[in-house]
Amino acid sequence: MITNIHYFRPNTFDEASALLATTNTRNIAIAGATSWAYNVDINAETLIDLGQLGLDQIEQIGEQIHIGAMVSLQMLVETGQTVADNHPLYLLNLAAHDMAAIGLRHRSTIGGAIISADNASPIVTALLALNAEVLLFSPNSKDQRKTVALAGFLDYHPRLLKDGVIVLGLIVPILNMNTVIHYEKVARTPADYPIVCVASVYAIANNVLANVRIAAGGVAAKPVLLSDLCFALASKPPSQLNISLNPALAVLNPPSNWLGSSDYRRAMVGVLIKRSLK
Ligand SMILES: Cc1cc2nc3c(=O)[nH]c(=O)nc-3n(C[C@H](O)[C@H](O)[C@H](O)COP(=O)(O)OP(=O)(O)OC[C@H]3O[C@@H](n4cnc5c(N)ncnc54)[C@H](O)[C@@H]3O)c2cc1C
Incomplete structure (x- = not known):
């Protein structure tokens, strides 16, 4: 009541x-x-x-994109439709679109989405692949503003968001010109929320991979960056995936539920990663 x-x-x-x-x-x-x-x-x-605090802007500052916490998922969709397919906002457009139908996207914000994220959240998966940081207003810190890595924020936000701390936004680095971006998912229908999803960002030159960041949703309590796999692929040709993928999948322990068993999720993430590096 x-x-x-x-x-x-x-x-x-x-x-x-x-x-x-x-x-x-x-x-x-x-x-x-x-x-x-x-x-x-x-x-x-x-x-x-928090709607009156001016946190509803997306702007490029130097080599970073600053996305205010109150930017709606629909604004991410619309902004990302106007950029090149190797731009961070392009990936956020694809992921934000998958978060919800248009009505809910107009209301939901990126700040709310990272705080209440479920295990398969496409937007959090994409932000991990983009190496995003969270900008916080922290009244008790010396300079009041501090950044934390998104992965750490996801693990600790109930402890971080206390004593009046507010999420101001997300900071995403600009990508190199030769960057490739992929977003893939398995869902019950093309329009549905993912059962598992994979967001990949990497550069490729002379058939060698660099700056590889592959994140997966639906395989743990929260979306995760597949750090060991990224490390194994660095400075290697894409064919290295044939050697490194199975060990990386073996350490995952995805949840099982009515949408998919643990084994199914692990296998599907493998398929999505292979698609991303083709
Ligand atoms: C029909 C429906 C379906 C949904 N399906 C999903 C789903 O599939 N997956 C999913 O992850 N979520 C889902 N949600 C939950 C929720 O709608 C989304 O996570 C949404 O992105 C939250 O955004 P919001 O702006 O509405 O946040 P709010 O609901 O306003 O806030 C969410 C939380 O974050 C805190 N918060 C928000 N902004 C800030 C800030 N700047 N600083 C500090 N704290 C802040 C709030 O106190 C609250 O605890 C669903 C909701 C509905 C109604």
Whole structure:
């Protein structure tokens, strides 16, 4: 039952942060509020709407793309349709499109998506392949802004997002001109959310791979970067995959559920990785 919920829409980070930093754990931040709407049993007393903080921009700053936490998944889809197919926003377009149908994409934000990500989240899988960092507003740190690697953020965000810490956005490095990008998935239908998905980013020159980052969703509690495989493929021809793939898959322990058994998921991720490096 929902009763007497207070609503604030602060204009500054300090104000938002102060509202969140109270000892009352029933003060919660909302972005698109879709996960809250999904679960109205959440025992919220005060909702702090982050929509007035100016976090809804995508901009290139030097060799980085800064994506505000309030950028909607639909904005990622639309922006990524206007760039070359070796641009980070191209990959985020494909992944954001797979997150949800258009109505939900208009409301859901990239900040909310990395916090409430499930194990097969396409957007988190893509961001891991892009080597994204999370920019935080941390009121108790000396300079108030700090970045953490996305993989670490996924592991620790319940501990990181306390004492008024707010996600400001994601920072994604620009890719070299000779970069190749792939996004592949297995789903019940082409429009459906993935059972497993793979996002790959690599450079190739003289038939040798470089800067390989392959991430997979649906094979662990959260999407993961397949670090050992990336390391094994560095400075090698793509045919090295024939040697390195099976050991990399063997260490995965995917969950089993009604969408697919553990063995099925492992096998399908192998198929998707082979497609990505063809
Ligand atoms: C029908 C439906 C289907 C869904 N299916 C999926 C699915 O398949 N996979 C999936 O991963 N999710 C799913 N969701 C959950 C959710 O909609 C998405 O994860 C969505 O991307 C969350 O984005 P949001 O902007 O609505 O976040 P919100 O719901 O506003 O927030 C999500 C969480 O992040 C916190 N938060 C948000 N922004 C910030 C910030 N900047 N700083 C600090 N904390 C913040 C909030 O306090 C909250 O805990 C679904 C939701 C619905 C309604």
